[in-house]
Amino acid sequence: MNILGIETTCDETGIAVVQNGTKILSNVVASSQNLHQKYGGIVPEVASREQLKVIIPALKESLSTSELEINNIDAVAVANGPGLIGSLLTGVETAKILAYAWNKPLIPVNHLIGHIYANWLEQTTAVDGRQSTIDFPAIALIVSGGHTDLIFMKDHQKYKWLGGTLDDAAGEAFDKIAKLLGLGYPGGPEIEKAASQRSDVKGQMSDIKFPRPMINSKNFDFSFSGLKTAVVNKVSQMSNVKRQRSAIAAEFQNAICDVLVKKSLRAAEKYNAKVIIIGGGVAANSQLRKSFQEIATKNNLKIFFPLKNLSIDNGAMIASAANYNFNPQPIEKVNANPSLYF
Numbered sequence: 001m002n003i004l005g006i007e008t009t010c011d012e013t014g015i016a017v018v019q020n021g022t023k024i025l026s027n028v029v030a031s032s033q034n035l036h037q038k039y040g041g042i043v044p045e046v047a048s049r050e051q052l053k054v055i056i057p058a059l060k061e062s063l064s065t066s067e068l069e070i071n072n073i074d075a076v077a078v079a080n081g082p083g084l085i086g087s088l089l090t091g092v093e094t095a096k097i098l099a100y101a102w103n104k105p106l107i108p109v110n111h112l113i114g115h116i117y118a119n120w121l122e123q124t125t126a127v128d129g130r131q132s133t134i135d136f137p138a139i140a141l142i143v144s145g146g147h148t149d150l151i152f153m154k155d156h157q158k159y160k161w162l163g164g165t166l167d168d169a170a171g172e173a174f175d176k177i178a179k180l181l182g183l184g185y186p187g188g189p190e191i192e193k194a195a196s197q198r199s200d201v202k203g204q205m206s207d208i209k210f211p212r213p214m215i216n217s218k219n220f221d222f223s224f225s226g227l228k229t230a231v232v233n234k235v236s237q238m239s240n241v242k243r244q245r246s247a248i249a250a251e252f253q254n255a256i257c258d259v260l261v262k263k264s265l266r267a268a269e270k271y272n273a274k275v276i277i278i279g280g281g282v283a284a285n286s287q288l289r290k291s292f293q294e295i296a297t298k299n300n301l302k303i304f305f306p307l308k309n310l311s312i313d314n315g316a317m318i319a320s321a322a323n324y325n326f327n328p329q330p331i332e333k334v335n336a337n338p339s340l341y342f
Ligand code: KG4
Pocket: 010, 143, 144, 145, 146, 147, 170, 171, 172, 174, 175, 186, 187, 188, 189, 192, 280, 281, 282, 283, 284, 285, 286, 311, 312, 313
């Protein structure tokens, strides 16, 4: 089955064609990230105007790269939330018009579920390199700019939400700390880069230690605002932040990774899952991949990360999710929902 997937929840316009949920025939992602850089965060109005500007060129390019005729496309899938309303409307209305004009089934997809399915695309290699299929039951960890959630997946279409962040999302914390340290936007890759230069200042800042909020709490909730405050306090006491920037970035990144790994592991133990699937923009983080890899063998777990370029928002993950959760809806019932949840 060939599915056209549309993803316009935030500042990316993603349009892809995916075969049988795994094979990418085309995957076009246009981003308005550079327009938001000077503001240090996303400006919703700017993002939605860009969506309108690029969606048709992205659609044309995606269709022509896939080399499929329209009659070989079997369904249209669209992320209908959660996200920014102005951005969502462009994708959702485009998908509805295409489904109507082409007379194809229309499948609305929860953006967060989409992030999980990035793992089915183009690979079935666990983080330790073992060729593998993704078996159930599984624990899914979603770590994006707006969300941090732990999900128990009994099977495709069978999700149970276990917990999530009580305040900032993991990606949001990366973005805010990057801004505080005078680094660019989006903050995740910037923090990662700064942290990788940690050896430059080795020994100088070994006293930098940040808390791991809620790491030992029995529930599956997260909180990153206390960590953020700890970094703010530390920075305000420093006379030369720039010199110690990489040490701060490294310890902050370690703190986030420690919490995410420990809580995912506890969820896997509780729910007897041998598989952990990670998705969302923060899944691109190399330290997070390394930290999960370390616990994989020790705990006999199979851990899956999407290919790095598929960790951030894209249409292919939406098409894949629609393939495994094939649930077409009448066109008039599909609407953008900024606060859609599980
Ligand atoms: O999933 P995504 O593309 O959009 C949302 O659905 O929010 O995630 C974007 C988030 C941003 O907060 C960004 O800083 C973070 O993912 N991110 C990273 C990395 N690359 C992107 N965080 C940590 N390390 C990275 N390499």
